[in-house]
Amino acid sequence: MSTILVTGANGQVGFELQRSLGALGSVVALTRAEMDLANEASVLAALREHKPRVIVNPAAYTAVDRAESDRELAMAVNATAPGILARWAADNGVGLIHYSTDYVFDGTKTAPYREDDAVNPQSVYGESKWLGEEAVRASGASYTILRTSWVYGHHGSNFLKTILRLAGERSTLNVVADQVGAPTSAALIADVTRTVIERIAGSEVAGELKGTYHLTAQGSTSWHGYAAHIVRQASTANVKLALPLDALKPISTVEYPTPAKRPANSRLDCKKLMDRFDIALPQWQEGVDDVLARLRAAGN
Numbered sequence: 001m002s003t004i005l006v007t008g009a010n011g012q013v014g015f016e017l018q019r020s021l022g023a024l025g026s027v028v029a030l031t032r033a034e035m036d037l038a039n040e041a042s043v044l045a046a047l048r049e050h051k052p053r054v055i056v057n058p059a060a061y062t063a064v065d066r067a068e069s070d071r072e073l074a075m076a077v078n079a080t081a082p083g084i085l086a087r088w089a090a091d092n093g094v095g096l097i098h099y100s101t102d103y104v105f106d107g108t109k110t111a112p113y114r115e116d117d118a119v120n121p122q123s124v125y126g127e128s129k130w131l132g133e134e135a136v137r138a139s140g141a142s143y144t145i146l147r148t149s150w151v152y153g154h155h156g157s158n159f160l161k162t163i164l165r166l167a168g169e170r171s172t173l174n175v176v177a178d179q180v181g182a183p184t185s186a187a188l189i190a191d192v193t194r195t196v197i198e199r200i201a202g203s204e205v206a207g208e209l210k211g212t213y214h215l216t217a218q219g220s221t222s223w224h225g226y227a228a229h230i231v232r233q234a235s236t237a238n239v240k241l242a243l244p245l246d247a248l249k250p251i252s253t254v255e256y257p258t259p260a261k262r263p264a265n266s267r268l269d270c271k272k273l274m275d276r277f278d279i280a281l282p283q284w285q286e287g288v289d290d291v292l293a294r295l296r297a298a299g300n
């Protein structure tokens with residue numbers, strides 16, 4: 001057993017994990033076609049074939065609005081499958097790293113959420129991710145759950161790329177300004193995951209590091225503040241945009257109706273992770289600027 005198995009190889013975090021975990025040994029990253037989390041037989045067959053020493057599970061049903069009308073599949077992927085992975089991990093004595101979301105909270109707390117704050121998911125996606133967390137915790141596996149927020153990267157689909165595209169096409173754009181959180185890069189999540197695996201492997205009291213942690217970039221903004229940063233940085237870099245910065249309008253959540261309800265406060269307190277793993281986390285703008293530069297360099 002020497003392999004690290006990564007699910008969701010084509011996802012934002014799955015893609016970055018293939019880079020960051022490569023230094024730890026052999027990584028097998030499986031696409032949905034190679035391991036379908038909605039199909040228990042497919043999951044178990046892949047685990048038996050690869051016999052990993054660590055399972056890293058960034059695969060998820062992440063279409064937040066679509067999940068409202070596709071509950072069964074969202075639950076299969078986000079709630080049931082993590083339990084299957086975790087029970088196999090427990091039975092075979094291997095570690096599991098799993099990811100969850102700020103959307104497990106209802107967003108009514110005024111301060112950043114801590115790991116043990118009461119959850120109250122407002123969407124099918126949030127509920128399914130919470131049930132997945134609970135299945136992992138109940139499994140008896142040696143697990144780490146990393147709850148993150150507002151993920152973006154140069155690979156995959158995300159809000160950053162949507163705003164860049166819309167700013168190239170539209171002369172006005174409305175973005176909600178009353179939901180706050182921390183945009184977090186897939187690269188940061190993947191780098192921290194590597195550190196977590198290394199520290200657990202090197203620790204004499206690895207069991208004490210097991211648990212649920214919040215992992216986001218530091219500082220916070222609203223979706224509108226995030227969009228304004230993207231447009232400002234693109235303008236500064238002379239990217240041709242149809243949208244002037246002053247035509248990016250802050251609106252309230254009620255003015256942007258969506259099938260799924262999002263939390264007003266998505267801020268996560270990451271002190272537990274930083275203290276226990278001795279990790280420093282960057283301000284959110286750093287990763288955004290890196291990805292913007294990378295997209296420009298690639299001609300996007």
Ligand SMILES: NC(=O)C1=CN([C@@H]2O[C@H](COP(=O)(O)OP(=O)(O)OC[C@H]3O[C@@H](n4cnc5c(N)ncnc54)[C@H](OP(=O)(O)O)[C@@H]3O)[C@@H](O)[C@H]2O)C=CC1
Pocket residue numbers: 007008009010011012013014031032033035036037038057058059060061062077099100101102129147148149150151152156157186
């Ligand atoms: N994106 C975000 O803003 C946030 C994400 N998270 C969590 O972080 C983790 C990583 O998210 P992120 O990388 O952004 O997600 P992405 O949406 O970028 O990627 C998810 C991956 O999961 C795969 N997947 C979906 N269904 C299945 C299935 N049935 N079997 C196997 N694979 C499947 C997708 O495959 P395919 O490519 O075929 O579609 C995709 O590659 C997830 O747990 C997510 O819940 C937490 C907070 C914010």
Ligand SMILES: Cc1cn([C@H]2C[C@H](O)[C@@H](COP(=O)(O)OP(=O)(O)O[C@H]3O[C@@H](C)C(=O)[C@@H](O)[C@H]3O)O2)c(=O)[nH]c1=O
Pocket residue numbers: 062063064065101102103148149150151158159162166173174175176179223256258262
């Ligand atoms: C594109 C767009 C979005 N919005 C709003 C809608 C919503 O409130 C907010 C974010 O929109 P999105 O639908 O892109 O983001 P959303 O899919 O809600 O993002 C979430 O994904 C899941 C997977 C998570 O786990 C969360 O942490 C979070 O990142 O911005 C606007 O106001 N104007 C716009 O033009």
